[in-house]
Amino acid sequence: xxxxxxxxxxADSVITARGLTKRFGDAVALAGVDLEVRRGELVVLVGLSxxxxxxxxxxxxxxxxxxxxxxxxxxCRVDDARPARLRRLRSxxxxxxxxxxxxxxLSCLENVLIGALGRVRGxxxxxxxxxxxxxxxxxxxxxxxxxADRAFQRAxxxxxxxxxxxxxxxxxxxxxxxxxxxxxxxxxxPENAAVVMDLLFQVSLxxxxxxxxxxHQVDLALGWAHRLVGLREGSKVLDRxxxxxxxxDVMQVYQRVDPAQVPEPRTFGTGDTDRSNGAAxxxxxxxxxxxxxxxxx
Ligand SMILES: Nc1ncnc2c1ncn2[C@@H]1O[C@H](COP(=O)(O)OP(=O)(O)OP(=O)(O)O)[C@@H](O)[C@H]1O
Ligand SMILES: [Mg+2]
Numbered sequence: 001x002x003x004x005x006x007x008x009x010x011a012d013s014v015i016t017a018r019g020l021t022k023r024f025g026d027a028v029a030l031a032g033v034d035l036e037v038r039r040g041e042l043v044v045l046v047g048l049s050x051x052x053x054x055x056x057x058x059x060x061x062x063x064x065x066x067x068x069x070x071x072x073x074x075x076c077r078v079d080d081a082r083p084a085r086l087r088r089l090r091s092x093x094x095x096x097x098x099x100x101x102x103x104x105x106l107s108c109l110e111n112v113l114i115g116a117l118g119r120v121r122g123x124x125x126x127x128x129x130x131x132x133x134x135x136x137x138x139x140x141x142x143x144x145x146x147x148a149d150r151a152f153q154r155a156x157x158x159x160x161x162x163x164x165x166x167x168x169x170x171x172x173x174x175x176x177x178x179x180x181x182x183x184x185x186x187x188x189x190p191e192n193a194a195v196v197m198d199l200l201f202q203v204s205l206x207x208x209x210x211x212x213x214x215x216h217q218v219d220l221a222l223g224w225a226h227r228l229v230g231l232r233e234g235s236k237v238l239d240r241x242x243x244x245x246x247x248x249d250v251m252q253v254y255q256r257v258d259p260a261q262v263p264e265p266r267t268f269g270t271g272d273t274d275r276s277n278g279a280a281x282x283x284x285x286x287x288x289x290x291x292x293x294x295x296x297x
Pocket of ligand 1: 024027028029047048049050051052053054055056
């Protein structure tokens with residue numbers, strides 16, 4: 001029998017959250033958030049520090065069990081899944097963190113290979129302990145992020161931007177069906193932040209990846225996302241197509257906004273389906289990519 005969640009969300013839906021609430025003791029981190037993300041969408045979460053962005057991302061990959069509400073991710077009901085099912089779900093989700101989380105003493109290539117650990121049996125020590133096909137695949141991913149020439153360099157000798165690019169290559173090695181990124185460029189200067197976001201944009205385009213990413217940089221968010229979702233004190237206060245918004249619209253999220261005034265989300269698929277077109281519109285017409293938001297192509 002088809003569940004209410006399945007009826008409510010289309011076949012194209014990758015994420016459906018209904019009334020997602022997360023409490024930590026008396027503190028309410030998420031207060032009844034509804035969210036729908038469709039295949040191939042690039043959604044950016046914005047909001048003040050403490051508004052619930054990281055908590056939402058963690059509820060989506062099952063790291064935080066919701067206190068109440070329903071969450072369906074990649075066809076898995078996260079809110080009532082058993083640990084084994086959650087582990088299987090997480091094996092299909094790539095996660096990019098602010099702090100890269102590379103193993104500093106290992107080479108870039110071995111760090112990328114770590115992304116394939118879920119596909120091999122038993123522990124691995126050293127690059128040569130992985131099958132040749134995986135080593136080639138890892139090198140291809142490093143090439144894709146422009147760092148093939150650093151394959152055998154220790155990860156902790158790279159710049160922050162380069163380390164994040166290795167982390168993205170590692171995530172691709174994971175072959176994710178969904179990519180979650182929690183402030184992936186917060187530790188980077190504006191130029192490297194734009195390079196890394198551009199890279200994420202390109203790989204998501206090429207891989208047809210659905211991406212949900214939290215960002216503090218409003219210009220980057222507007223230049224990069226299909227849709228912006230704003231959180232304030234755990235409530236959703238914004239859910240709109242990026243191409244229909246100005247910087248001032250987004251800044252409203254950082255002020256007091258009545259959650260009852262949240263507009264209906266715009267339909268994804270009517271004008272935003274082609275990401276390259278959408279991106280060109282956003283960058284071209286809005287003129288929002290001043291400095292940190294500039295995309296190279
Ligand atoms: N493990 C936890 N235990 C207790 N409270 C928590 C925990 N994780 C988050 N919170 C609280 O939940 C609220 C939302 O936190 P969250 O980290 O999701 O915010 P955020 O929007 O990601 O902030 P930032 O932009 O600073 O990363 C905050 O009040 C925070 O203190
Ligand atoms: Mg956070």
